[in-house]
Amino acid sequence: MRLSPAAHFLCFLALFFVTSGHEKGPEVVTVVVSEGSDAFLPCNVSTSLIQELFDWRRRNDQGTQEVFMYDGGLHYNNGLPGQDKQFKGRVSHFPQQLQFGNASIVIRNTTISDSGNYTCDFPNLKPEQIFSIKLVVRAAPKPIVGIVKETENGVQLHCVVPGAFPKLKVEWKDSDENILPAEEPQVSYGGDRCYITLLTTVTKTNTNLFHCVATQEEISHVIDAEIRVPDKLFGSCYGDGVLAGLFFGGFVAALVLVLCPVYIRKNYIKKVSTPKTNGLCNGESSQPLHL
Secondary structure (H helix, E strand, O other): OOOOHHHHHHHHHOOOEEEEEEOOOOEEEEEEEEOOOOEEEOOEOOOOOOOOEEEEEEEEOOEEEEEEEEEOOEEOOOOOOOOOHHHOOOEEEOHHHHHHOEOOEEEOOOOHHHOEEEEEEEOOOOOOEEEEEEEEEEEOOOOEEEEEEEEOOEEEEEEEEEEEEOOEEEEEEEOOOOEOOOOOOEEEEEOOEEEEEEEEEEOOOOOOEEEEEEEEHHHOEEEEEEEEOOHHHHOOOOOOOHHHHHHHHHHHHHHHHHHHHHHHHOOOOEEEEOOOOOEEEOOOOOOOOOO
16 A cells, blocks of 8 residues: 555654754754664755755764765656665655755665755755764664672672673662662763673672663663563572573573674674672764763
Protein backbone atom coordinates (compact mmCIF):
# COMPACT_ATOMS: atom_id res chain seq x y z
CA MET A 1 0.00 0.00 0.00
CA ARG A 2 1.37 3.40 -1.00
CA LEU A 3 1.28 5.94 1.80
CA SER A 4 0.09 9.47 1.26
CA PRO A 5 2.64 12.26 1.95
CA ALA A 6 0.81 13.10 5.19
CA ALA A 7 0.88 9.47 6.37
CA HIS A 8 4.52 9.20 5.37
CA PHE A 9 5.29 12.24 7.48
CA LEU A 10 3.53 10.77 10.52
CA CYS A 11 5.45 7.52 10.14
CA PHE A 12 8.76 9.35 10.32
CA LEU A 13 7.62 11.25 13.39
CA ALA A 14 7.39 7.88 15.13
CA LEU A 15 11.08 7.24 14.45
CA PHE A 16 12.57 10.35 16.02
CA PHE A 17 11.92 13.29 18.23
CA VAL A 18 12.53 16.94 17.48
CA THR A 19 13.44 19.72 19.85
CA SER A 20 14.23 23.31 19.06
CA GLY A 21 16.18 26.15 20.56
CA HIS A 22 18.16 29.22 19.68
CA GLU A 23 21.87 28.75 19.18
CA LYS A 24 23.79 31.89 18.21
CA GLY A 25 21.25 33.26 15.77
CA PRO A 26 18.49 31.44 13.88
CA GLU A 27 16.41 28.73 15.45
CA VAL A 28 18.08 25.32 15.38
CA VAL A 29 15.96 22.19 15.12
CA THR A 30 17.52 19.06 16.62
CA VAL A 31 16.59 15.67 15.20
CA VAL A 32 17.64 12.50 17.06
CA VAL A 33 17.40 9.05 15.51
CA SER A 34 18.81 5.61 16.27
CA GLU A 35 21.59 4.30 14.07
CA GLY A 36 20.21 2.36 11.10
CA SER A 37 16.86 4.18 11.03
CA ASP A 38 15.72 6.93 8.64
CA ALA A 39 16.08 10.60 9.55
CA PHE A 40 13.43 13.13 8.54
CA LEU A 41 14.91 16.65 8.32
CA PRO A 42 12.10 19.26 8.23
CA CYS A 43 12.19 22.42 6.13
CA ASN A 44 9.17 24.49 5.03
CA VAL A 45 8.47 27.90 3.49
CA SER A 46 5.23 29.67 2.58
CA THR A 47 5.55 29.53 -1.21
CA SER A 48 5.41 26.86 -3.92
CA LEU A 49 8.79 25.30 -4.62
CA ILE A 50 8.02 23.53 -7.89
CA GLN A 51 10.05 26.05 -9.91
CA GLU A 52 12.35 27.14 -7.09
CA LEU A 53 15.82 26.17 -5.88
CA PHE A 54 16.64 24.75 -2.47
CA ASP A 55 19.93 23.28 -1.35
CA TRP A 56 20.68 21.00 1.64
CA ARG A 57 24.26 21.01 2.94
CA ARG A 58 26.10 19.57 5.91
CA ARG A 59 28.89 21.56 7.55
CA ASN A 60 31.71 19.98 9.55
CA ASP A 61 35.38 20.51 10.39
CA GLN A 62 36.41 19.32 6.93
CA GLY A 63 34.18 21.79 5.09
CA THR A 64 30.76 21.61 3.42
CA GLN A 65 29.08 18.56 1.88
CA GLU A 66 26.30 18.67 -0.69
CA VAL A 67 23.44 16.56 0.66
CA PHE A 68 20.49 17.26 -1.65
CA MET A 69 19.66 19.96 -4.21
CA TYR A 70 16.40 20.62 -6.04
CA ASP A 71 16.31 23.14 -8.92
CA GLY A 72 13.03 23.60 -10.79
CA GLY A 73 12.43 19.88 -11.28
CA LEU A 74 16.05 18.70 -11.49
CA HIS A 75 17.63 17.16 -8.41
CA TYR A 76 20.39 14.82 -7.32
CA ASN A 77 18.25 11.73 -7.86
CA ASN A 78 17.41 12.45 -11.53
CA GLY A 79 20.73 13.55 -12.99
CA LEU A 80 21.74 16.81 -11.30
CA PRO A 81 25.50 16.50 -10.48
CA GLY A 82 27.36 17.59 -7.37
CA GLN A 83 26.05 15.39 -4.54
CA ASP A 84 28.60 14.19 -1.98
CA LYS A 85 29.24 10.45 -2.31
CA GLN A 86 28.30 9.87 1.34
CA PHE A 87 24.68 10.70 0.53
CA LYS A 88 24.30 9.22 -2.98
CA GLY A 89 21.22 7.03 -3.24
CA ARG A 90 20.23 7.70 0.38
CA VAL A 91 18.39 11.03 0.28
CA SER A 92 14.90 11.72 -1.05
CA HIS A 93 12.39 14.58 -0.94
CA PHE A 94 8.59 14.87 -1.16
CA PRO A 95 7.65 15.82 -4.77
CA GLN A 96 3.91 15.99 -4.05
CA GLN A 97 4.54 18.45 -1.20
CA LEU A 98 6.63 20.98 -3.17
CA GLN A 99 3.53 23.01 -4.09
CA PHE A 100 2.93 23.53 -0.37
CA GLY A 101 6.47 24.78 0.29
CA ASN A 102 7.77 21.53 1.78
CA ALA A 103 11.51 21.09 1.15
CA SER A 104 11.99 18.38 3.80
CA ILE A 105 14.24 15.41 3.08
CA VAL A 106 14.74 11.88 4.36
CA ILE A 107 18.18 10.32 4.87
CA ARG A 108 17.93 6.52 4.74
CA ASN A 109 19.78 4.01 6.90
CA THR A 110 21.65 6.56 9.01
CA THR A 111 25.06 6.02 10.56
CA ILE A 112 26.95 7.94 13.24
CA SER A 113 28.93 9.67 10.48
CA ASP A 114 25.71 11.36 9.31
CA SER A 115 25.52 13.33 12.56
CA GLY A 116 26.19 17.03 12.20
CA ASN A 117 24.83 20.47 11.37
CA TYR A 118 22.67 20.76 8.26
CA THR A 119 21.29 23.81 6.46
CA CYS A 120 18.32 24.13 4.13
CA ASP A 121 18.96 27.16 1.89
CA PHE A 122 16.63 29.07 -0.46
CA PRO A 123 19.09 31.42 -2.21
CA ASN A 124 16.62 32.80 -4.78
CA LEU A 125 13.91 33.82 -2.33
CA LYS A 126 13.71 37.49 -1.36
CA PRO A 127 15.00 37.70 1.26
CA GLU A 128 17.11 34.55 1.19
CA GLN A 129 16.00 32.02 3.80
CA ILE A 130 18.25 29.51 5.55
CA PHE A 131 17.10 26.93 8.10
CA SER A 132 19.41 25.08 10.51
CA ILE A 133 18.97 21.46 11.58
CA LYS A 134 21.21 19.45 13.89
CA LEU A 135 21.11 15.70 13.31
CA VAL A 136 22.25 13.34 16.07
CA VAL A 137 22.48 9.67 15.11
CA ARG A 138 22.77 7.79 18.35
CA ALA A 139 24.28 4.39 19.06
CA ALA A 140 23.06 3.11 22.40
CA PRO A 141 23.84 -0.59 22.81
CA LYS A 142 22.53 -2.37 25.87
CA PRO A 143 25.24 -2.82 28.54
CA ILE A 144 26.75 -6.28 28.95
CA VAL A 145 26.91 -7.30 32.60
CA GLY A 146 28.45 -10.32 34.29
CA ILE A 147 30.03 -11.77 37.41
CA VAL A 148 33.80 -11.60 37.38
CA LYS A 149 34.84 -13.30 40.62
CA GLU A 150 34.23 -13.74 44.32
CA THR A 151 36.41 -11.68 46.63
CA GLU A 152 36.85 -11.42 50.38
CA ASN A 153 34.74 -8.24 50.22
CA GLY A 154 31.87 -9.59 48.14
CA VAL A 155 31.22 -10.36 44.47
CA GLN A 156 32.84 -8.35 41.69
CA LEU A 157 30.58 -7.36 38.78
CA HIS A 158 31.63 -6.23 35.34
CA CYS A 159 29.72 -3.86 32.98
CA VAL A 160 30.72 -3.17 29.38
CA VAL A 161 29.03 -0.67 27.04
CA PRO A 162 30.34 -1.35 23.53
CA GLY A 163 30.35 1.36 20.87
CA ALA A 164 28.12 4.20 22.11
CA PHE A 165 27.59 7.70 20.71
CA PRO A 166 27.22 10.52 21.78
CA LYS A 167 28.36 11.35 25.37
CA LEU A 168 27.93 8.47 27.77
CA LYS A 169 27.92 8.07 31.56
CA VAL A 170 27.90 4.60 33.15
CA GLU A 171 26.98 3.80 36.76
CA TRP A 172 26.27 0.74 38.87
CA LYS A 173 23.12 0.94 41.03
CA ASP A 174 21.38 -1.34 43.50
CA SER A 175 17.67 -2.21 43.47
CA ASP A 176 16.90 0.98 45.43
CA GLU A 177 18.59 3.13 42.77
CA ASN A 178 21.53 3.96 45.01
CA ILE A 179 24.74 4.58 43.07
CA LEU A 180 27.39 2.03 44.04
CA PRO A 181 31.10 2.77 44.47
CA ALA A 182 33.05 1.50 41.49
CA GLU A 183 36.62 1.05 40.42
CA GLU A 184 38.29 3.46 38.06
CA PRO A 185 36.59 2.87 34.70
CA GLN A 186 38.40 2.13 31.46
CA VAL A 187 37.40 4.17 28.41
CA SER A 188 38.41 3.47 24.82
CA TYR A 189 37.61 5.01 21.45
CA GLY A 190 37.18 3.37 18.08
CA GLY A 191 36.47 6.13 15.59
CA ASP A 192 33.54 8.15 16.97
CA ARG A 193 32.36 5.31 19.17
CA CYS A 194 33.01 5.04 22.89
CA TYR A 195 33.71 1.79 24.74
CA ILE A 196 33.58 1.79 28.52
CA THR A 197 33.99 -0.88 31.22
CA LEU A 198 33.13 -0.43 34.88
CA LEU A 199 33.80 -2.79 37.81
CA THR A 200 32.09 -2.77 41.18
CA THR A 201 32.12 -5.10 44.19
CA VAL A 202 28.73 -5.79 45.78
CA THR A 203 27.61 -7.37 49.03
CA LYS A 204 24.47 -9.33 49.83
CA THR A 205 21.17 -7.40 49.85
CA ASN A 206 17.50 -8.31 50.21
CA THR A 207 17.16 -8.77 46.46
CA ASN A 208 20.77 -9.27 45.29
CA LEU A 209 19.64 -7.35 42.20
CA PHE A 210 21.98 -4.82 40.59
CA HIS A 211 21.93 -2.95 37.33
CA CYS A 212 24.36 -1.06 35.15
CA VAL A 213 22.91 2.19 33.81
CA ALA A 214 24.21 3.95 30.69
CA THR A 215 22.98 7.54 30.31
CA GLN A 216 23.32 9.82 27.29
CA GLU A 217 22.27 13.10 28.86
CA GLU A 218 22.57 15.14 25.66
CA ILE A 219 19.72 13.23 24.06
CA SER A 220 17.87 12.21 27.28
CA HIS A 221 18.40 8.51 26.67
CA VAL A 222 18.88 5.86 29.35
CA ILE A 223 19.41 2.12 28.92
CA ASP A 224 20.36 -0.44 31.54
CA ALA A 225 21.00 -4.12 32.16
CA GLU A 226 20.21 -6.08 35.33
CA ILE A 227 21.98 -8.93 37.04
CA ARG A 228 20.93 -11.00 40.04
CA VAL A 229 23.75 -12.49 42.11
CA PRO A 230 23.00 -15.95 43.62
CA ASP A 231 23.07 -16.12 47.43
CA LYS A 232 25.56 -18.99 47.38
CA LEU A 233 28.24 -16.78 45.81
CA PHE A 234 28.22 -14.47 48.81
CA GLY A 235 28.71 -17.49 51.05
CA SER A 236 31.73 -18.84 49.14
CA CYS A 237 33.98 -15.81 49.03
CA TYR A 238 36.85 -17.91 50.33
CA GLY A 239 36.02 -20.96 48.22
CA ASP A 240 37.84 -22.39 45.26
CA GLY A 241 36.21 -19.93 42.85
CA VAL A 242 34.82 -22.54 40.47
CA LEU A 243 31.50 -20.77 40.02
CA ALA A 244 33.24 -17.47 39.51
CA GLY A 245 35.44 -19.04 36.87
CA LEU A 246 32.40 -20.28 34.98
CA PHE A 247 30.72 -16.90 35.11
CA PHE A 248 33.88 -15.09 34.13
CA GLY A 249 34.64 -17.48 31.28
CA GLY A 250 31.20 -16.96 29.76
CA PHE A 251 31.48 -13.21 30.22
CA VAL A 252 34.88 -13.05 28.52
CA ALA A 253 33.52 -15.07 25.62
CA ALA A 254 30.71 -12.55 25.22
CA LEU A 255 33.22 -9.70 25.26
CA VAL A 256 35.32 -11.37 22.58
CA LEU A 257 32.29 -11.74 20.32
CA VAL A 258 31.37 -8.10 20.79
CA LEU A 259 34.72 -6.33 20.84
CA CYS A 260 37.02 -8.38 18.59
CA PRO A 261 35.22 -7.47 15.32
CA VAL A 262 35.41 -3.83 16.38
CA TYR A 263 39.12 -4.07 17.15
CA ILE A 264 39.85 -5.75 13.84
CA ARG A 265 37.81 -3.16 11.95
CA LYS A 266 39.57 -0.27 13.67
CA ASN A 267 43.31 0.21 13.39
CA TYR A 268 43.73 1.32 16.96
CA ILE A 269 41.96 1.99 20.22
CA LYS A 270 43.40 4.46 22.71
CA LYS A 271 42.70 4.01 26.39
CA VAL A 272 42.16 6.82 28.87
CA SER A 273 41.26 7.07 32.54
CA THR A 274 38.22 8.79 34.01
CA PRO A 275 37.14 9.69 37.54
CA LYS A 276 36.12 7.00 40.00
CA THR A 277 32.52 6.02 40.94
CA ASN A 278 31.18 6.31 37.39
CA GLY A 279 32.27 6.18 33.78
CA LEU A 280 31.98 9.09 31.38
CA CYS A 281 33.10 9.27 27.79
CA ASN A 282 32.60 11.53 24.83
CA GLY A 283 32.26 9.82 21.48
CA GLU A 284 32.16 13.08 19.54
CA SER A 285 35.84 12.88 18.70
CA SER A 286 38.11 10.09 17.56
CA GLN A 287 40.76 11.40 19.94
CA PRO A 288 40.68 10.35 23.61
CA LEU A 289 39.41 12.95 26.03
CA HIS A 290 40.76 13.08 29.59
CA LEU A 291 37.75 13.84 31.74
